[in-house]
Amino acid sequence: MNLNRKTIIALVVAVIILLLAICLFVWKSTQPSSSSQTKLASTQTQHIEKAEVLPFLNLQQVKADYALPFCEKKNCIDVDIQTIKTQDAWLNEWIAKSQAKVIQDQIDLKKDLSLQQAINAYVKKSDEWQDKYSKNRAYELHLHTRIASQRNQYVLLQLGLDTKQEELTIKDRYYFFVADRKLHKSLALLDVLQKDQQTSVHQMVQVAYQDWLKKQTADIKKEAPKTLYWGQADWFFDGEGVGLHYQANQITKEAPQLDIYLSKEQTKKILQPEVYEQMF
Numbered sequence: 001m002n003l004n005r006k007t008i009i010a011l012v013v014a015v016i017i018l019l020l021a022i023c024l025f026v027w028k029s030t031q032p033s034s035s036s037q038t039k040l041a042s043t044q045t046q047h048i049e050k051a052e053v054l055p056f057l058n059l060q061q062v063k064a065d066y067a068l069p070f071c072e073k074k075n076c077i078d079v080d081i082q083t084i085k086t087q088d089a090w091l092n093e094w095i096a097k098s099q100a101k102v103i104q105d106q107i108d109l110k111k112d113l114s115l116q117q118a119i120n121a122y123v124k125k126s127d128e129w130q131d132k133y134s135k136n137r138a139y140e141l142h143l144h145t146r147i148a149s150q151r152n153q154y155v156l157l158q159l160g161l162d163t164k165q166e167e168l169t170i171k172d173r174y175y176f177f178v179a180d181r182k183l184h185k186s187l188a189l190l191d192v193l194q195k196d197q198q199t200s201v202h203q204m205v206q207v208a209y210q211d212w213l214k215k216q217t218a219d220i221k222k223e224a225p226k227t228l229y230w231g232q233a234d235w236f237f238d239g240e241g242v243g244l245h246y247q248a249n250q251i252t253k254e255a256p257q258l259d260i261y262l263s264k265e266q267t268k269k270i271l272q273p274e275v276y277e278q279m280f
Contacts, residue, residue, distance in 0.1 A: 053152060054152055054153050054181055054182065055087070056150065057086045057087065057088060057091070057147065057150055057155070058086060058087050059084050059085075059086060059147055060084065060085045060086070061082060061083075061084060062082075062083060062084070062085050063080075063081070063082060063083070064081035064082065064083040064096070064099065064115065064143075064145075065115075066079075066081065066115055066116050066119050067116065068119070068123065069123060073130070073138070075130070075137050075138050076138055077122075077123055077126045077127075077138040077139050077140070078138065078139070078140040078141070078142075079119060079122070079123075079139075079140075079141050080141070080142045080143070081099060081115075081141075081142075081143045081145075082143065082144050082145055083095060083096070083099065083145045084145050084146070084147060088181060090181070090184050091155065091179065091181060094177075094179050094184075094186060095145060095157060096114070096115040097114075097115070097186075098157055098159065098175075098177045098186075099115050099118075099143060099145065099159060100113050100114060100115045100117070100118035101118075101175075102143065102159050102161060102175050103115075103118040103119060103121075103122050103141065103143070104118050104121065104122075105175075106122065106141065106161075106163055106165065107121060107122055107125045107165075109121055122139065122141065125139070126138050126139035126165075129165075129166055136166070137164070139163070139164065139165050139166075140162075140163060140164040140165075141161070141162075141163045142161070142162040142163070143159060143160070143161055144159070144160040144161075145157070145158075145159055145160075146158045146159075146160070148176075148236070149236075149237060149238065151237070151278060151279045151280070152278045152279075153180050153181040153182035153183070153278065154178065154179070154180060154181075154187075154237070154275075154278060154279050155178070155179045155181060156176065156177075156178055156236055156237060157176065157177040157178070157179065158174060158175070158176055158236075159174065159175040159176075159177070160172060160173070160174050161173040161174070161175065173247050173248065174245065174247065174257075175234060175247070176234040176235065176236045176245050177234070178235060178236070178237070188231065188232055188235070189201075189230070189231070189233070189235040189242070189244070190231050190232075192271055192272055192275045193270055193271065193272065194270060194271065194272055197269065197270040200269065200270055201230070201270050202230070204260075204262060204266060205228055205230045205244065205260060206227060206228060208258075208260040209227075209228040209258070209260070212258050216255065216256075217254075219254065220252055220254060220255050223252040223253065223255075224251055224252045224255065225251070225252075228246075228251070230244055233245070233246060234246070234247075237267075237279055237280075239280075240261070240263065240264050240267075241261065241262045241263055241264045241266060241267030241280075242262050242267050242270075242271070243259060243260055243261040243262060244258075244259070244260040245257070245258075245259050245260075246258040246259075264280070267280070268280075
């Protein structure tokens, strides 16, 4: 059979078109539909979101792990530390470190000590006091630990303290610490602020401080600083917003405690957006 040039070209074009059609059909068959792609993207997003959510802490109240030296005296040191154990090993260590800081604060010591080392230093200070005079009584320290709030990776630790040292008795003194479980980091308020909001926070704190100062005695007003430093102060968060806590006698001798609460609107304004979303 003889085919002219036009017929041959037409057959070649037809074959090419047929092959292209087959390839296109096969390619489409291997691609997921738009609804499948949407479902896949949604599933991947859910997996990411689930990965970002840390498990809620299981809290167990226990006696802290520490030892006291053998005592042959009639009046021996009394140290009682109640703590919390969780399934998070890093957090357990952070709680112990926070307790060590509180104990050191009672004897004006600021070192990077373990809980046992802090207790040893406290015992030594008590022994020195007793050695000065036979009727001097040994120190007493009772520390209670509570997770006041946990919002995803953010944990608020509250330590309540009662002590008897020398001629001073302290009841219900509280310390607050905030941790980021994801970053394994203890947080100061400066760590979670937007960079351009430090001046705003400073102004908020000073307004609250001046209102508090007006209600104090003449002696406290005389001794109190004109401006309240807040960068490394204890801070906390609750259902409404963040706040600052100053213990009794912290601002000046004989001064009562001061708690400064920021509203939810103020809190949203000053915090880094990603922190605010996870904390509130």
